[in-house]
Amino acid sequence: MPGPDLQLIKETFLVKEDGFELGSPSKYCLSVEMGSTHLSFAIFDPVSRFLKQIGKLVFEFNEKKDSYSALFSELLLKAEILTPGYHSVYVTWNMPGATLVPVPFFNETNKEKLLSLNYTLSANQRILTEEVRSSGIKVIYAVPEPIKSFFDIHLSNHRLKHIATSLLENQLLLNPKSNQNIAFINVNDKNFNLLLTNKDGLRFFNTFEFQNTEDIIYYTLFAMDQNKFDPLNDRVILAGEIEAGSGSHQMISRYIANLEFAITEKTIVRGEGLTTIPHHFYFNTINRFVCG
Numbered sequence: 001m002p003g004p005d006l007q008l009i010k011e012t013f014l015v016k017e018d019g020f021e022l023g024s025p026s027k028y029c030l031s032v033e034m035g036s037t038h039l040s041f042a043i044f045d046p047v048s049r050f051l052k053q054i055g056k057l058v059f060e061f062n063e064k065k066d067s068y069s070a071l072f073s074e075l076l077l078k079a080e081i082l083t084p085g086y087h088s089v090y091v092t093w094n095m096p097g098a099t100l101v102p103v104p105f106f107n108e109t110n111k112e113k114l115l116s117l118n119y120t121l122s123a124n125q126r127i128l129t130e131e132v133r134s135s136g137i138k139v140i141y142a143v144p145e146p147i148k149s150f151f152d153i154h155l156s157n158h159r160l161k162h163i164a165t166s167l168l169e170n171q172l173l174l175n176p177k178s179n180q181n182i183a184f185i186n187v188n189d190k191n192f193n194l195l196l197t198n199k200d201g202l203r204f205f206n207t208f209e210f211q212n213t214e215d216i217i218y219y220t221l222f223a224m225d226q227n228k229f230d231p232l233n234d235r236v237i238l239a240g241e242i243e244a245g246s247g248s249h250q251m252i253s254r255y256i257a258n259l260e261f262a263i264t265e266k267t268i269v270r271g272e273g274l275t276t277i278p279h280h281f282y283f284n285t286i287n288r289f290v291c292g
Contacts, residue, residue: 008066009059009074016043016053017273025085028052030155032082033163033285034147035094036061037189039075040285046087049289050269054282055079058189068146082154089158090288091151094188096207098141098164103131106138115140130161132168133291135201139165159292164205166284167195169291174265181229184262185220186284187240192216196227203227213248217255232257239283265290 022028022043029044040056057079061071076082097119106114111127121127125142132139141162151158163186171184175197184195196204204227208219224231239262242248253259261280264270265287270277 007074008061008071009057009078011058012056012078014053014055015274015277017051017271020052020273022053022081025083026087028086029088029090029289030081030086031090031092031285031288032151032155032158033092033094033282033288035188035191039079040282041079041081042282042285042289043081044268044289048269049267050271051274051286053081054274054277054286055081056282063144068144068150072146072150076154084154084156086155086157089155090292091155091158091160092163092166092284092288093141093143093147093160094163094193094284095141096191096209098139098162098205098207100164100202100205101138101140103136103138106140111140115142128160128162130165132165132172132202134172135168137168137202161288163193163207163284164195166288166291167193168197168202168205170265170284170287171195171197172201173291181234183220183224183229183234183236185216185236185238185240187216187238187242192219192240194220194223196223196229203229213251216248217252221255231255234258235260237262239280241281244278 029046031042033040038056038058042051043053044051057075099115099117101114111129115121115127121142124145126145126148127142129138129140139162167186175182179199181198186193191207191209193207204223210216221231236256236259238259262283264279268286
């Protein structure tokens with residue numbers, strides 16, 4: 001268990017609309033995304049869809065040596081928005097290990113076997129399932145019991161989804177029955193989600209760990225090639241905290257011709273206080289509000 005001087009949270013970021021104070025949470029919606037290294041959040045007005053606040057906490061946590069209770073204590077201390085009483089709460093679990101299967105192949109008795117196809121289930125984890133709307137796809141994944149209990153206790157009215165479900169629903173909503181081949185790359189702190197869709201729907205989804213930009217390029221090009229997508233002609237959308245014009249952006253552009261940054265759903269309103277945040281930053285955290 002960490003000593004009293006060991007801080008798990010290494011970086012905090014917060015930006016909000018001028019003059020905004022949370023006050024009564026019942027007036028607002030909260031979106032939270034959590035992975036192995038981060039917790040990001042966004043607060044909205046549910047009527048106007050006005051984005052009020054965005055924040056992120058970056059932490060270093062190792063389940064084998066660190067205590068969940070220590071992590072949760074720091075999160076509650078530094079993310080004061082983690083409080084009950086919101087109009088609605090959307091939580092996204094952004095971790096590798098989901099298995100996506102056609103609905104006809106799924107039943108409750110075989111979910112553990114299906115999940116084990118690409119994920120080794122450990123002790124103290126809960127298997128969860130959800131259906132991707134309008135797709136005929138079932139997502140099977142595992143969440144550590146302490147994480148699930150944390151959200152059950154502190155944000156009891158939350159709706160939990162895996163990042164695969166959230167991103168796929170978002171892309172099906174933004175590009176319904178598209179005749180295009182579309183690759184969607186969502187870059188996180190230490191891994192990225194890759195989603196390939198075409199006129200027939202989902203072709204590929206996976207989460208890859210990476211150490212540098214070359215890894216992102218390698219896994220993306222390999223997956224596109226295996227699914228007969230063309231990096232020189234097909235549309236590729238990039239989300240995540242990659243600055244436009246940065247070295248990473250320029251390097252990816254060398255291999256992918258039609259690269260564009262993701263755009264937040266157009267019904268979400270930003271005031272001057274949040275216009276400095278690029279639309280492709282915190283993409284899932286913000287757009288999760290639209291898909292529910």
